[in-house]
Amino acid sequence: MIQKIGLIINPVAGIGGSVGLKGSDGEEIQKKAIALGAVKKANIRAETALKELIPFQDEIELFTYPGDMGETICNKLGFKVKVLGDAAKEKTTAEDTKLAAADMREQAVDIILFAGGDGTARDIYTAVGNNTLVLGIPAGVKIHSGVYALNPRSAGKLIALMIQNDTFETQEAEVMDIDEDAFRRGIVTAKLYGYLKVPYAKHYVQNMKSGGVAGEKLTLERITHYIITTMLEDVLYIVGPGTTTRGIAEELGYDNTLLGVDLIYNKKVIKNDANEKDVLSSLERHPHAKIIVTVIGGQNYIFGRGNQQISAEVIKRVGKENIIIISTQDKLNINFNVPLIVDTGSPEVDDYLKGYYRIVVGYEDMIMYKVGNYDD
CATH class of the missing domain: 3.40.50 (Rossmann fold)
Known part of the structure; x- marks a missing residue:
């Protein structure tokens, strides 16, 4: 059973997807995405997941970071949260994600629920290794890693099940990421960065992306x-x-x-x-x-x-x-x-x-x- 949940949202995750930029890493790409009319959707996807937890809000203790990194959505949905870190920033970076994950580890949360893409998963892994249970809400463009729920609703439903059950299985899942600059040139070079501990639930968590098969x-x-x-x-x-x-x-x-x-x-x-x-x-x-x-x-x-x-x-x-x-x-x-x-x-x-x-x-x-x- 889980009671203490950490929430981290990467507000710019996936911002390059609909405008064809094939990623969201780096300030210049994010500026270009916004100039092309991209809309930030990570908070929307996190909200979809959190709505599944509303019936259990009196049974959990929720920790998050200021502003768009989690506080705003939690307040909107009526969750009582403990806000860690400094005041909300207009722009967040990978370092903010790492700090948030490290702070939640210090708070001994039972699980870190995060919204982002493969870059966000890398940042979480850098901060906590495979010692803290995590689950990703898919919000990025490229999601090769096996640490994400099938979709936002699946993330929320899985956390809800874990709130209600004393036991659940876990597994180590791959943290994969690719070179975005090469990706934009049509070259896919994926790299394994490590493993995160995630809930094992076949009907809720996606697999790692596999490559093509020879002879096709x-x-x-x-x-x-x-x-x-x-x-x-x-x-x-x-x-x-x-x-x-x-x-x-x-x-x-x-x-x-x-x-x-x-x-x-x-x-x-x-x-x-x-x-x-x-x-x-x-x-x-x-x-x-x-x-x-x-x-x-x-x-x-x-x-x-x-x-x-x-x-x-x-x-x-x-x-x-x-x-x-x-x-x-x-x-x-x-x-x-x-x-x-x-x-x-x-x-x-x-x-x-x-x-x-x-x-x-x-x-x-x-x-x-x-x-x-x-x-x-």
Whole structure:
């Protein structure tokens, strides 16, 4: 049973996602994201998780940091909190996250609940190692680490279960991060930084992202050929990131944005590396549209991990019936019988997306697969 909970929010986590910046590390990137119209969403996602704890607020002791690092949301929801650290800052840094985690360790909290991405997980690990139990609320752009709940609601529900139960299992989960500068150039160089202790709950916590499987080249060619031959005229195709979708660009003869979103109309690229505003603007001109996304191997996400440019609003406008999911069978076999997962930032859209979809796994070769939560 847990009673003392630490809350840390990285207010700028994920700010670069919807505007296509593929990360949020560094002050310059954060300034650029805001200039492009990005909206801070980490507090919103933390709020979604904390709402699951409202029925238990008299049973827990909550510790947090000033302002947007936790205090503001806790006050909004009516939680009584002990605020650690100095006065609220207009800008927070990685050092603030490390200090907050260290202070909560000193307070002997039972668990640190934090909202952020892989960079935030690294900061938590630097501060507390694997001696303090933690759980991440996914709020970043790139979430390769295995220390995060499936989505904000899952984080809150898992903490609620831990409040009510005397015993629960834990495990060590990987803290992974990538070089963002290389990432923006289309180069993925992930590194293992260490392990954090997290609650073990298969239906609530995500896996670490896995890489591609050797021998997939022919299958990818078949998928690509099928997608291109079935493309309709005067329809906008919103193509998500990934090596599985890269073949579409290569076959059509344009430079693919491996880690971004490309827009295709009548088999010609009209926008490389589109952000959310670009996509919405194109939908105004071309309302008939389809979304092509792939499955993240090992994690089973199709929305909400690295493709935040395809936002909840974009999905609503396009419609779930116009979503095309492509994947090799090998990727699906990694988590056989586990549903595909969405985490769009909108619980309503996440619920709307639930159901069965045809997954393109070859040329005219499809399988039915479920999108939803583990417990649906």
